[in-house]
Amino acid sequence: MAMTKASPHSGDGLAVRLRGVSKSFYGVRANDSVDFDLAWGEVHTLLGENGAGKSTLCSILAGLYRPDSGEFLFDGEPQAFKTPKDAFAAGIGMVYQHFRLVANLTVAENLALGHGDLGVRISQKDLEARAAALGERYGLPVDPSALVWQLSVGEQQRVEILKLLYRDARVLILDEPTAVLTPQEAEQLFKTMRQMAAEGRSVIFVSHKLHEVIAVSDRVTVLRAGKSVGAVATADASPKDLARMMVGRDLELPTREARDSYGDAVLAVKNMSVLGDRGNEAVHDVSFEVRSGEVVGVAGVSGNGQRELAYGLVGLRPPTAGTVLLDGDDVTATSVLDHIEKGFAYVPQSRLGMGLGPGLTTEDNLGLKAFRNPPFSIGPWLKAAAFKEQGATLIDRYDIRGVRPGLPIRLLSGGNLQKALIAREVTLEPKVLIARSPTRGLDVGATEAVRNHVLSERDRGTAVLLISEDLDELLALSDRLVVMFDGRIVGEMPAEDATAENLGLLMGGTVSEAG
Ligand SMILES: Nc1ncnc2c1ncn2[C@@H]1O[C@H](COP(=O)(O)OP(=O)(O)OP(=O)(O)O)[C@@H](O)[C@H]1O
Ligand SMILES: [Mg+2]
Known part of the structure; x- marks a missing residue:
């Protein structure tokens, strides 16, 4: 041997x-x-x-x-x-x-x-x-x-x-x-x-x-x-x-600037439970709100229900209990498409599996979610020119590199795929943005860009739910943090009280003395 x-x-x-x-x-x-x-x-x-x-x-x-x-x-x-x-x-x-x-x-x-x-x-x-x-x-x-x-x-x-x-x-x-x-x-x-x-x-x-x-x-x-x-x-x-x-230049990763007031709760989750792949209850009785102009970070070691939480929120897996409200509207049992039309945007963790169509061109992928509406379609007709134009604008604005006309998006490098995904989601001007590890695998320049996009969504008044295992990122961007462990929310704190240490303890299942 x-x-x-x-x-x-x-x-x-x-x-x-x-x-x-x-x-x-x-x-x-x-x-x-x-x-x-x-x-x-x-x-x-x-x-x-x-x-x-x-x-x-x-x-x-x-x-x-x-x-x-x-x-x-x-x-x-x-x-x-x-x-x-x-x-x-x-x-x-x-x-x-x-x-x-x-x-x-x-x-x-x-x-x-x-x-x-x-x-x-x-x-x-x-x-x-x-x-x-x-x-x-x-x-x-x-x-x-x-x-x-x-x-x-x-x-x-x-x-x-x-x-x-x-x-x-x-x-x-x-x-x-x-x-x-x-x-x-x-x-x-x-x-x-x-x-x-x-x-x-x-x-x-x-x-x-x-x-x-x-x-x-x-x-x-x-x-x-x-x-x-x-x-x-x-x-x-x-x-x-x-x-x-x-x-080739100096970089400073952006962080949020504190603010003293937020808008109304845009996303309200009440006692939600969601099943996991093996029929177990992966999310158990979870409640929280995200207000307009607020980033709520969800910390946790991967596999503690974060994926199912996102699925439950965006309609990919209907919750088995509880409600999800968007601006007071019950969206719990509606389809993914309904969620999109009502103003949900979702940046998943796996880019090619769930987020993007690997065989389509970058331009087509960028238009994928908006294709039902003008200017992309008029009546039953898809407008190729509109796809091209929108694509070119986004590729430029989001600095998506390596795009070649007519070739499938899967040929882009990993980081550029993620930029394309974010570009597509954010351009819909959502009310709620749910992002899972949006800068995973991104270089420092692209990370800077994505963080800026998340923060500018926050400033636009979007309710942002940032689900991540990267504590540095959570601490840099979140106004408030919740910690998931074993499918439950085991802690919640404003950014001012959060440190890598106390988050780490909660993530490991150690409930803090303060509760
Ligand atoms: N099989 C392929 N066909 C066509 N183009 C490719 C292929 N593999 C890589 N490329 C292109 O070559 C360039 C370098 O890609 P590569 O995957 O080596 O980058 P990378 O440094 O690993 O990036 P990342 O940090 O995003 O993973 C990119 O423009 C990419 O689109
Ligand atoms: Mg690579």
């Missing part, structure tokens, strides 16, 4: 050496003559704005894409991987931004998949024992006999990483792994990453969270518009320095 230390190294002493690597898609240079050095035993961050070319570069290293030109040495040897299998066989493995596990196999079966072990008919028991031992050793606990679809995203990610370690990968590429993790899970992952580096493996890490980057990595290579602008040791860098290298 593959549990040896990473093997000794040869050649130039580097794990990976890239010189002048370029890759274009439909005429866009995703990577433009990139130089990159990865040492053995280091954690090396790739940093850059949304669309800067990070995932593309990772995918070249992992054999998914072949570079158009340039030199690629792995352990001193020139490489021309044809497929991810070739790269994996050589010792380079990647955990993609969007996972690729087989959902109806067990964890252990997923680990062995493609390894040949299934062919020699290793017993299920042996397989599970190996998986458990490996998980233990690297601080990546998973139940080896669980089916993958039953796992949380955090657990699925652990399986993805274990899959690489099972094959004794010497270079592990983690593309935005922490975007889907709770702060506690991220902490544990950082320990695992350091352990892998201490064993002589190399880890490539992609993240937009600058404090994480500095905490976990030895060096950072910055990409800007497909070009490498240089590498720095994190010991010499501050978050501010990194942000400046990345976007």
Whole structure:
């Protein structure tokens, strides 16, 4: 079984050496003559704005894409991987931004998949024992006999990483792994990453969270518009320095300005309960209000009912008890379409699954919710020109990058997808905006833009419900905070009283003494 230390190294002493690597898609240079050095035993961050070319570069290293030109040495040897299998066989493995596990196999079966072990008919028991031992050793606990679809995203990610370690990968590429993790899970992952580096493996890490980057990595290579602008040791860098290298200007993330009065309650939720996927009661007897011009933040560790709360509010899953009022109007049992027409806007967490039509163009996606009304349709006719015009305006205003006429939106980078989603929702001038982790996966510049959009909705008088696991963001934007734990609201406080500590305690299920 593959549990040896990473093997000794040869050649130039580097794990990976890239010189002048370029890759274009439909005429866009995703990577433009990139130089990159990865040492053995280091954690090396790739940093850059949304669309800067990070995932593309990772995918070249992992054999998914072949570079158009340039030199690629792995352990001193020139490489021309044809497929991810070739790269994996050589010792380079990647955990993609969007996972690729087989959902109806067990964890252990997923680990062995493609390894040949299934062919020699290793017993299920042996397989599970190996998986458990490996998980233990690297601080990546998973139940080896669980089916993958039953796992949380955090657990699925652990399986993805274990899959690489099972094959004794010497270079592990983690593309935005922490975007889907709770702060506690991220902490544990950082320990695992350091352990892998201490064993002589190399880890490539992609993240937009600058404090994480500095905490976990030895060096950072910055990409800007497909070009490498240089590498720095994190010991010499501050978050501010990194942000400046990345976007070429100084950035200050916006925060709300306190205000002493709010409008009337626009959204009023009374004793609402909503079922979860397995028929359990995921939201239990929840009551709260959001007033006009107010941001109410919902804090909580993911999986405590936030998703079902949002579903219940926007009509995706009718509540089993309680009422939802919009401006005093009962909307509890109405359809999603009714919700939209009455003034609900929703920014979901999963962009391609629920928010956007992956196969449609960006322009069509931007018009998707307004298409029933003029100027997009007149009588039964859809007006293509109006879609185009609206699309162009929003693409410009929301700085959505990488759009190519006629091509599907799914080709945009992750961060730009999120910008498109927000653009579409906010342009409807909603009365209530419900946003789940709206800046997850966004670069600092885009985060700045999205935060400004949320705050300008607040100033316009929209009632904003911000559901997030990012405490910094909740504290920066919310006028009032509620904490969800186990489907209930276990605490509520004005922004002035909220700190990361007291929120964290409530999120962990510790009810404060004050109640
Ligand atoms: N398969 C593809 N087909 C067409 N265009 C692509 C493809 N993959 C990437 N691109 C384009 O290449 C550019 C770089 O994308 P990439 O996904 O590498 O960015 P990124 O730095 O990972 O961004 P993010 O932080 O948003 O994940 C973008 O303009 C993107 O739209
Ligand atoms: Mg990416």
